[in-house]
Amino acid sequence: MSTRTPSEPGSHPGGDWIPLSVPHLGGNEGRYIQECLDTNWVSSVGPFVDRFEQCLAERVGATRAVATCNGTAALHVALLVAGVEVEDEVLVSDLTFIAPANAVRYIGAWPVFIDAEPRSWQMDPGRIADFLDGACDYQDGVLRNKATSRRVRAILPVHVLGNCVDMDPILEIARKYGLVVVEDATENLGATYKGRPAGRLGDIACFSFNGNKIITTGGGGMIVTDNPNWAERARYLTTQAKDDPVEYIHKNIGFNYRLTNIQAAMGCAQMERLKEHVDVKRRIAHRYETAFQSIRGITPMRVAEDVFCTYWMYTVLIDAEVCGIDSREALRRLKEHKIQTRPLWQPLHLSPAHAESPSTPCAVAERLYRDGLSLPCSVGLTEADQDRVIDAVAALAS
């Protein structure tokens, strides 16, 4: 989901565009970035990088954090250090932004897509169990997909839209089969599951600080884990795998996946506002929720009682039978009101880019894709603008 405010001069007279979700830079960003300029620490090492890593590790309650240039790079390296290899298979949420599946393919491994749960829209642990117990063979400590004969190595649950995947049953089945769990927590920094922070629910986790995320560094990412060896390996791989501090000796092929000090400076300032951003997102969600309660045909995402949701991207389902229009027509009509909305992601089992990857049946994801529409929910959204959105949505459904 891009963060750009659409500008279509002339075509929409009167009133201003309400963007889907744009960054909120109200704090110390400028001051900290100026500090980078003043001290000449502008590139890929520097005090703000260390500080940002510490700050994030502390917030998540993990012992190690390694900053990266974006969330996709974080996922790539997290999968590598977790031991995913060429021709392995990794169970990935079907309903997600494409990045985690791409990261699996960067390694030459294969995603296996798992359907969403119909209430929370998150990866369905029941479908994981169906696949692992039913479609795989477990012999001598190695789990293989019977259909492809490939080794199943990891589960990559993606917490989408600020909500949390139901992790306990996933951790349990992962232990049963010796799989690692790599959390994609790029969309739910600040969320908790049964009191535990997102990002420390699996063996290793990834965050993103892209422009549309709950905090941003322009572009950026982070790997967090309690495993010191994995963290050290992640730092090594993200910094070109340099084996000698002076001589240019590299025993492995590494990556230039570093975050710059300037980006990290922005990250430190944004972290100071994280709680406020989460509070505002939750307030926005609550106002939508209250307003939509009485509107038939508009169904918000459900959040389990033991989940603290950040409502990163506020999204509803539009029931075409009840409303008389489908989600795409709703998108067009809201656009006429200068309100930017966005469908959910094409389910990955339908993605041409992943046509060769195996999948389990994903009917729920298809329905969520058909009906889902994300509504404006920037941290800076005013109540007046939100009321405009609410009125326009109410008008659709009547």
Ligand SMILES: *Cc1c(COP(=O)(O)O)cnc(C)c1O
């Ligand atoms: C944003 C996002 C990413 C990737 O983050 P980038 O920083 O843009 O590379 C990965 N997974 C999900 C689910 C995301 O929403």
